[in-house]
Amino acid sequence: MNKHIITFSLITIFCLSYSFQLFAQKDDEKENLKLKMAQAWLSYNDEDYNGALRIYRELFKHYPENTQLNFRMGQCYIETNKMDSALSHLRIAIQDSTIKNEAYFLSGKAYQYMGDxxxxxxxxxxxxxxxxxxxxxxxxxxxxxxxxxxxxxxxxxxxxxKITNLGTNVNTKYVDACPSITADGKTIIFTSRRPENTGGKIDPYSEDYYDDIYISTYNEATKEWTLAKNIGTPVNTDTHDANMSISPDGSTIFIYKNAENVTKSGDIYYSTKKPTGEWDVPRALEGKYVNSTYFESS
Incomplete structure (x- = not known):
């Protein structure tokens, strides 16, 4: 009799102990999922979509039905122009009533980019x-x-x-993007990621050089754009300084800046041209309705 009671007690203790271990394990898994999702979200906010996807894809192996995970993967695939992959994940995300509308909306963007x-x-x-x-x-x-x-x-x-390449005076083998031109069509500024950029640092997320702003003018005599020049300091720094636009008269440029401990996240700045032709120290656009603690860019 006593032997049966002892045996039963041991079994009960073992089962309770095993249950507690399972609960603890599940809690650890939830915390790990939250941590990894947060890490991926930081990469996404830094526009490191491939970096975010590396984390998301690893999580997807273990949580293929997680709707929030599928939603985030859909976002990343849209940003990396992989619309079929985006749609396959958004179809799962749409099943979650809390994000159904947002996932449905993103699927619309995917179809738009696909040409449907x-x-x-x-x-x-x-x-x-x-x-x-x-x-x-x-x-x-x-x-x-x-x-x-x-x-x-x-x-x-x-x-x-007729689409004409602006030539090697402007374009390089590196990233040359986000062009903006003055109203007279004679001055162009753009963003480039070149080794000679200010500071020469590499973005640890994209593994490209940090953004700098370049400028080129149109030569009426040769009918060519002049060799693009780095617009220099104080506009360009050793972090992200990307062109957004130039005013019609060429006197003001608007800049995307993202510098740790300087900007709130990605913020919009502007710089005006001095009478000497030099650019003034960029200033953040004032007012609470433009820059925020979130990501502002072009």
């Missing part, structure tokens, strides 16, 4: 119908709808255009 404009328009109209008249998202959806409708019009009425 009719499907994108259908999704955007449905998404818009669920928004209240005062929701800010309505304006953004209206822009996307206008893009799709305009694209359909252009496709239906094609015109012949």
């Amino acid at each position: 404009l009719d499907k994108a328009i259908e999704i955007f109209y449905k998404y818009k119908s669920k928004l209240t008249p005062k929701q800010n998202e309505r304006d953004f959806v209206n822009v996307l709808l206008l893009q799709c409708l305009t694209a359909k019009n252009y496709i239906s009425n094609p015109v012949n255009v």
Whole structure:
């Protein structure tokens, strides 16, 4: 009798101990998932989409049905122009009522980028119908709808255009992007990631050189753009300094800056040209309605 009681007690203790271990293990798994998701989100906010995807893909092996994970993967795949992959994950995310509308909206963007404009328009109209008249998202959806409708019009009425490479004075084997031109068409500024950039540092996330702003002017005599020059300090620093736009008269440039312990995240700055032709120290755009603790960029 006593032997049976002792045996039963030992079994009970073992089962309880095993249950506690399972709960503890599950708690550890949840914390690890949260930590990895947070790490990936930081990479995403730094525009290191491939870095974020490396973390997400590893998590996906263990949590293939996690809707939040699939939603984030869908976001990253859209940013890396892999729309089929984005849609496959967003279809899972749509099953979650808490993010259904956002996932549905992102799938519309994926269809838009794939050129399936009719499907994108259908999704955007449905998404818009669920928004209240005062929701800010309505304006953004209206822009996307206008893009799709305009694209359909252009496709239906094609015109012949000639695209000409600006040549080696402007373009290099490195990233040359985000061009902006003055109203007279004679000055262009753009972002480039070259070894000779200010500080010569490499972004640990993208493994490219940090952004710097370059400038080139059009030579009427030779009909060519002059050799692009680094716009220099104080505009360019040893961190992210990317072009957003130049004013029509060329007197002001707007800059995206992202520097640790300086900007809140990515912030918008501006610099004006002095009478000497030099650029002034960039200043952050003032007012609480532009720069925030979130990511502002072009």
